[in-house]
Amino acid sequence: xxxxxxxxxxxxxxxxxxxxxxxxxxxxxxxxxxxxxxxxxxxxxxxxxxxxxxxxxxxxxxxxxxxxxxxxxxxxxxxxxxxxxxxxxxxxxxxxxxxxxxxxxxxxxxxxxxxxxxxxxxxxxxxxxxxxxxxxxxxxxxxxxxxxxxxxxxxxxxxxxxxxxxxxxxxxxxxxxxxxxxxxxxxxxxxxxxxxxxxxxxxxxxxxxxxxxxxxxxxxxxxxxxxxxxxxxxxxxxxxxxxxxxxxxxxxxxxxxx
Numbered sequence: 509x510x511x512x513x514x515x516x517x518x519x520x521x522x523x524x525x526x527x528x529x530x531x532x533x534x535x536x537x538x539x540x541x542x543x544x545x546x547x548x549x550x551x552x553x554x555x556x557x558x559x560x561x562x563x564x565x566x567x568x569x570x571x572x573x574x575x576x577x578x579x580x581x582x583x584x585x586x587x588x589x590x591x592x593x594x595x596x597x598x599x600x601x602x603x604x605x606x607x608x609x610x611x612x613x614x615x616x617x618x619x620x621x622x623x624x625x626x627x628x629x630x631x632x633x634x635x636x637x638x639x640x641x642x643x644x645x646x647x648x649x650x651x652x653x654x655x656x657x658x659x660x661x662x663x664x665x666x667x668x669x670x671x672x673x674x675x676x677x678x679x680x681x682x683x684x685x686x687x688x689x690x691x692x693x694x695x696x697x698x699x700x701x702x703x704x705x706x707x708x709x710x711x712x713x714x715x716x717x718x719x720x721x722x723x724x725x726x727x728x729x730x731x732x733x734x735x736x737x738x739x740x741x742x743x744x745x746x747x748x749x750x751x752x753x754x755x756x757x758x759x760x761x762x763x764x765x766x
Contacts, residue, residue, distance in 0.1 A: 522594050524658050525585035527553065532663030534560040539593040542566065546573045546587030557588060566590075583659070595653035598669040600679065603642055606669070607686055610641065614688050615756060616711040617643045620676055620725045621650040622745050623717055629660020630746035631714075635668055636661075638753040642669035646676050650716070680728040683711050692721050692729030693748060701733040706756045707763045714749045 521541065524530055533540055534557070543561045545554055547570050554570070561568045579589045598606075607614040617640050622628055628651045635643050651657060652672070658665045673679045680690050691704055692713040713729055715721035726732060735743060735751055743751070 521591050522655055522658075523580065523589065523591055524655050525580045525583060525589045526659045526662075527586050527588050528662040529658040529665070530557070530588045530590045531560065532666040533590060533592050534564055534566070536666040538595075538666065540564055540566045541591045541593075543568045544576060544579060544589040545570050546576045547571060548573055549587045595658070595665065595670075597653070597672045598642065600671055600673050600682075603644075603669060603671045604682060604686065607641060607683075607688065613707075613709045613760075614686070614711075615640045615709075616683065616688060617749065617753065618676060618679065618690070618711055618713045619643065619645050619650060619745075619749070620713060620721050621646055621716040621719075622714070623651055624745070625651045625654055625656040626660045627651070627717065627744065627746040629657040629662075629665070631749045632657070632661040632668055632670070633664040634746070634750045634753055636664040638757050640668065640753060642671055644671045644673060644676070644679055647672045647674050677724050677728040680711070680713070680725070684730070689730045690728070691752075692726050692732045693735065693752060694721055694726060694732045695734055695742060697732035697734040699731065699733045700736055701752060701755055702736070704731065704733050706759045710756055712749070712752045712756070714745060714752065717745045 524533060543557065543566050545557055545568060558568055573587060576585050576587055576589055617631065617635050619631065632643060653665060653670060683690060688709040688711050690711040690713055691706065693715065713721065713725065735748060737743065
């Protein structure tokens with residue numbers, strides 16, 4: 509599905525749904541071409557989205573809930589659907605320049621072929637809350653930015669840079685040149701992440717749901733750590749990433765108070 513800008517150029521459309529993703533899109537710089545609102549929405553919410561759309565000059569259509577279901581079958585759209593411009597990834601070189609120009613210590617998340625869109629969305633949501641500078645994902649082999657990721661991120665997808673790279677190992681080398689040291693998470697690592705110093709410039713590297721870190725990616729990490737667990741089960745990728753990110757937050761807050 510495309511939206512024609514002119515005779516020669518077309519802008520891809522993404523259809524998003526849910527109050528948080530649509531609200532964030534309307535407040536962002538990404539184009540929003542059309543908004544559908546269910547006529548059984550709570551009046552205050554209906555008015556809020558009509559005002560946001562008016563400020564963006566976005567056409568609004570108030571429709572029966574059945575129309576919302578036809579627009580987004582099989583999902584819980586919360587009575588709110590929008591057609592927007594496609595999600596754009598930040599260029600790797602531009603992201604590195606952003607890290608160079610930052611006043612404080614950089615904080616980067618790298619995901620090695622995380623497959624589940626819900627995991628990626630949850631990681632984006634936590635990364636925004638934890639104050640990360642961006643999330644780096646591989647161009648092939650993992651989930652990309654989709655409507656499902658947007659819904660799971662609860663709008664964070666609009667606020668945190670996401671970068672796609674062809675080679676995650678090469679990206680880790682580039683970060684080393686910027687004096688950003690990488691900590692990879694692996695079940696068989698000897699060191700606990702509680703014992704790792706995460707107060708300086710840091711890049712956290714989390715592997716896929718089923719295979720963890722690929723060997724070459726793990727070999728390019730400056731150190732490998734594990735999350736202590738009881739029993740034989742492993743953690744969901746988004747849960748592991750959340751624990752890792754908030755250990756960075758905890759250590760930095762403690763260091764700031766010292």
